[in-house]
Amino acid sequence: MSIIITGASGYVGQELAAALLTTLPDATVTLTDVIRPEVPSSAAQHASRTTCIEADLTSPDVVAELFTSTHRFDTVYLLHGIMSSGSEANFELGMRVNLDATRSILDRLRSVMTGVKVVFTSSLAVYGPAPTGFTITETNFPPVPSSSYGSQKLIVETLLNDYSRRGFLDGRAVRLPTVTVRAGKPTQAASSFASDIIREPFMGNKAVLPVSQDTEMWICSPKMVVRNLVRAREIPKEAFGESRSVNLPGLKVSIREMLQALEEIGGPERRVLVEERYDPDVDRIVQTWTPDFDPARALGLGFEGDVSMRENIREYAKRFE
């Protein structure tokens, strides 16, 4: 079985690659990114089943070379993208990478690999602000994105649904909550701070909190996101019904609760490294994200619910033991 991941140099891409290599002993995994990806260190023993390719997917020629009729992938994981703040700051770049490159891949796939399974990481940023206290499901609230990032994600979802309905592809769009605690570096996601305020103190660095402690977020641990991405390819396509889009399970937490968990597990010496410095640009985006979701559809499809914030941080802290 052969699987490919785009955006595989990113944090989620690396974790997903490691999980696939570990759980599927017969699988070969191709990793691509605009910078040549590494074999994840936690899966170094599977390097012989891993191919790492530098590929700028905004080039149709590169896409045509990557996906050919002579090598059929079992699943194509589309994880590449410019993140939320990045897409807001550079509109053209976001459109080119998040929309045009993705569409050109979908079109190439339907021509050389008709019906292939495609797992796309969408985002709950497809939703604009909901009324206070309103709990969103896939069927009770229309996505009206408040960012170019969310718009681009929603457009790809719409394409993926239509391509799946027509039998061109077998798409699965999983809408990720804010993933925290992300290892690695701060990102161009507006939500980057939600990982920074835990990760950086554990690294001995200061971190900036740009929003109020009262802010509530719908978050998900990396472990569970990866597990659910693996799951996404296992669900029979018939189970999805009218729409291939699913809101992934997560957890509602306030920043205050996150900082309490940090202090509890990392100690007050780490807690003091978080400095509150309000950033209206980040806050404007974050306030449009609702923290209230009912993940019944995802759970019904076989996706898994998340662990607690404390368990999440404890898992992250393991690497420093």
Add this chain to the structure above:
Amino acid sequence: MSIIITGASGYVGQELAAALLTTLPDATVTLTDVIRPEVPSSAAQHASRTTCIEADLTSPDVVAELFTSTHRFDTVYLLHGIMSSGSEANFELGMRVNLDATRSILDRLRSVMTGVKVVFTSSLAVYGPAPTGFTITETNFPPVPSSSYGSQKLIVETLLNDYSRRGFLDGRAVRLPTVTVRAGKPTQAASSFASDIIREPFMGNKAVLPVSQDTEMWICSPKMVVRNLVRAREIPKEAFGESRSVNLPGLKVSIREMLQALEEIGGPERRVLVEERYDPDVDRIVQTWTPDFDPARALGLGFEGDVSMRENIREYAKRFE
């Protein structure tokens, strides 16, 4: 004041041009279509204020020539498109005309006419099937299109919202109900029969009804659609809130009621010209359209509610008196 209409050879385009020329005595109106549009006969006296241009909008060069920084339009009406059955039958053509050409216009406009008012005729086909008896509003039910046509409309809406949010353009997407009674010829819309079964008998021709008489539809008279398209450019942009998309008012009628109104106004000799001949392909599309909408948002914005089916047919019948 200068206004342009794309798809201006179509039935709604011609009616809209006539309405604009008649109600705005100072306006010049540019009509474009892939076939050179005519000045609407009902507005022949305004021919001097009308420019008719043959333009294939799938060509970026043609788009660049049509929209330049030296001539600013007050409003750009985007009515061109491949209709629902046509887009389902020829996927590539639908994508090229309904999505790519429209996006290239939006991009051209934001570069040479930043902030220009754009009125886009979307469609209630952005919605897939709703639960029986469920009444759709803009905020209680997510659009998940069941056709490529609906998908392409939804994608343009998403672009228009993001472009408006960013101040690139001032977009207004009006989602049209099934427009009936359309004069002219049968179209490539899956809903074409809803006009055919009234228009053709009045012309002395047979018409085919491809769905059951029990089928209920959310329809709108041409007169009211045109009046609401005129209205769309008059509404202050601030009134739209988070979304530039509006479900236009209409009327819920069954095919049986339409045929009764035909018989009442046109006589039994016209009624017998409608032949029931079930077409599963058309029916499959039509059954995904819900007939239940609450147009409160549209009415609140200043759009107008529709006339009765009898009044609608009476209006159509006038041309034969």
